[in-house]
Amino acid sequence: MLKSIRKQFPILDSKNTRGQKLAYLDNASTTQKPKVVLRAISDFYQNFCANTHRGVYQLAENATQIFETSREIVQKFINARYREEIIFTSGTTESINLLAQAWGEENINQNDEIILTEMEHHSNLVPWQILAQKKGARLLFIPITADGQLDMAVYEKMLSSKTKLVALTHLSNVLGTINDINFIVKKAKKFGATTFVDAAQSVAHLALDVQKINCDFLAFSAHKMYGPFGLGVLYGKREILEKMSPYQYGGEMIREVNKEKSSWNNLPYKFEAGTQNIAGAVGLAMAIGFLRRIGFAKISKHERSLSHYAMKKLSKNKNITIYGPSTRGAVIAFTHDFIHPHDLSAILDAKQNVATRSGHHCAMPLAKKIGVEATCRVSFGIYNTKEEIDRLMKGILSAEKIFNK
């Protein structure tokens, strides 16, 4: 099984000058892309390339049909009720900016409160900061406990009639914490608050059902789920999307344009101004197919066992501090007592061809909270192996030899 999955990713067979295969442990940043996805994108450009929704010739009809089929595949993947609830964007970041501008502009007022968490990626923090500054609204942050979980008691006390939005990540890109979004959304609804889930980190690892979560909005990026760069999704409940004004203006999003005035197209096109990333949507649809054929039960079983194995190995090293809860997604951030994360990542790369990431992982408030300037992070995908984790551990030993005091 693992062997046939790895065969889909030729890059995993590439070797460095020392003859070591690539051990790619930076999947929270972006995943590698399987051949089925790459082939589908190239096939689209070679055989079906035309702009959507306009031409009446067969090629354009086909392109439109392919694009809209991709939308339906996304709809089924997250179990959205209607196809027009799926809006294509350039990625999670654009999805959140769309939301902050199109929804936030009309729904957030002075003294309103927006609840976020202390573990948000900058992309689910800065757009809300700007909105709050502009409107005179307040940002509140659900604190994290010592073991890296959201403090639910504090959250429940934060909620009030002033709460207009609760926006949070499903899975922390640093701590690996899986947040209980069903509970958080349920509580927010009691106060009539709108809810947004940033699923960028969870979409490749956990099955998502937006009707079950019952959130109003949810976003993710194709490139973190074995799909291409430059394409993302914003899911929104139809009745809310219908009331929202457009976010960008241009072609396709209009119904009628006069010299002085225009009216807007139906959902989802109202939010898809200009030519879309059609090949990207094809790639995303193929990536979804790829994930579905493996199945989330197998995916999470494999990744859980990798996480468990790596946690066990890392915690045996007394110089290493791991951050976050014991039960977690496939993300582990850690520091070493006498090796700076950047030095560690550089040596892991040079000595073992193990790709890891070091820094604040675009979550500076969280780094401050846990009291570190930077951490070294490993994050797993469906193609990773225990042998790669063994090489990570060997690389850490090499680094210790170099930096031994």
Place this chain on the structure above:
Amino acid sequence: MDIYQQNILDHYKNPRYFGEIDDADHTKCLENPSCGDKICIATSCKFFRFSGSGCAISMATADILLEYVIKNKLTFRQILRLKKENILDLIKIDLQPVRLKCALLPLEVLQKMLAEIEKK
């Protein structure tokens, strides 16, 4: 590799110019926003000390730079003329663009501090 040469490790593990200066005339701190490295340089009567936290490359380079400046009694003008190439000659390693930022942070702190002193 191998950016972790003996001279880098030596200056990183046993820095000669790491520390604070009591009653420093001037202090300047800068951070590298992409990695969180922070370097402060303090000066008093042409003497310099650096403090902060960061990777081996940024810390060792700070130490090597201050050693060079102090031992050769460089004037402010000479320090302000130092460039990337001078730093690379001093530390004697090749760096990729991302790590180059680590090596250039100490010089940036030092030059910004001196520029501020000159303005006063």
